[in-house]
Amino acid sequence: NAGVTQTPKFRILKIGQSMTLQCTQDMNHNYMYWYRQDPGMGLKLIYYSVGAGITDKGEVPNGYNVSRSTTEDFPLRLELAAPSQTSVYFCASSEPVMDTIYFGEGSWLTVV
Amino acid sequence: AQTVTQSQPEMSVQEAETVTLSCTYDTSENNYYLFWYKQPPSRQMILVIRQEAYKQQNATENRFSVNFQKAAKSFSLKISDSQLGDTAMYFCAFMKLTDNNNDMRFGAGTRLTVKP
Numbered sequence A: 001n002a003g004v005t006q007t008p009k010f011r012i013l014k015i016g017q018s019m020t021l022q023c024t025q026d027m028n029h030n031y032m033y034w035y036r037q038d039p040g041m042g043l044k045l046i047y048y049s050v051g052a053g054i055t056d057k058g059e060v061p062n063g064y065n066v067s068r069s070t071t072e073d074f075p076l077r078l079e080l081a082a083p084s085q086t087s088v089y090f091c092a093s094s095e096p097v098m099d100t101i102y103f104g105e106g107s108w109l110t111v112v
Numbered sequence B: 001a002q003t004v005t006q007s008q009p010e011m012s013v014q015e016a017e018t019v020t021l022s023c024t025y026d027t028s029e030n031n032y033y034l035f036w037y038k039q040p041p042s043r044q045m046i047l048v049i050r051q052e053a054y055k056q057q058n059a060t061e062n063r064f065s066v067n068f069q070k071a072a073k074s075f076s077l078k079i080s081d082s083q084l085g086d087t088a089m090y091f092c093a094f095m096k097l098t099d100n101n102n103d104m105r106f107g108a109g110t111r112l113t114v115k116p
Helices: none
Strands: A004-007 A010-013 A019-025 A031-037 A043-051 A054-057 A064-066 A076-078 A087-094 A100-103 A107-111 B003-005 B010-014 B019-021 B024-026 B032-039 B044-052 B064-069 B074-079 B088-096 B104-106 B110-115
Touching: A004 A087, A019 A031, A019 A087, A043 A064, A043 B104, B003 B088, B003 B104, B010 B019, B019 B110, B024 B074, B032 B064, B032 B074, B044 B064, B044 B074, B074 B088
Parallel strands: A010 A107, B010 B110
Antiparallel strands: A004 A019, A019 A076, A031 A043, A031 A087, A043 A054, A064 A076, A087 A100, A087 A107, A100 B044, B003 B024, B019 B074, B032 B044, B032 B088, B064 B074, B088 B104, B088 B110
16 A cells, blocks of 8 residues: 655755655545644645645745646655755645545655 | 644553643634544544534544634543554644635644553
């Protein structure tokens, strides 16, 4: 059972570099999410998608972009990385009733 | 903006005893959902209990119940007869009740350990 798969698990970026965090789910869920979690803080929603071709901003979208060309994939793009984007990033998916949210294992990103 | 605060980073309880996890939130909305999710090491977030703000009656699900105080913006989770399998991270979450809005806000989580 793959569930939600995120890559890479760890990455160090230099200030100003760009990168894409990949996320794919094999449960045919319509809803997908990207969260970031800073130490001692709760999860903050960056972007979410309710289906292929539809994306919306969450609480902290600045500095990020997403796309949802297929049901399975929901990549998160960081443009011009900044130290403030050092965090753990979680991709997740669910069905609309949200009884269970399936999270990936997280991607630890450090910007230096 | 909505915020969710869980003031207890870690808690422990003896098996079979009762424990209460605290959660407060800040919102100007009148209609919303509140949730408690359990996150075991598998990283799945499993819904434990859900409360609609317009319902005055506190939600219950078997050994899990909430104390929802709307005026105080408080939403605590009580776990009765704690079991070893209850050991997990618990997240309190808030979501506005509007069309096509899935902007769910989570607290920082409380790590609960049930001791044998």
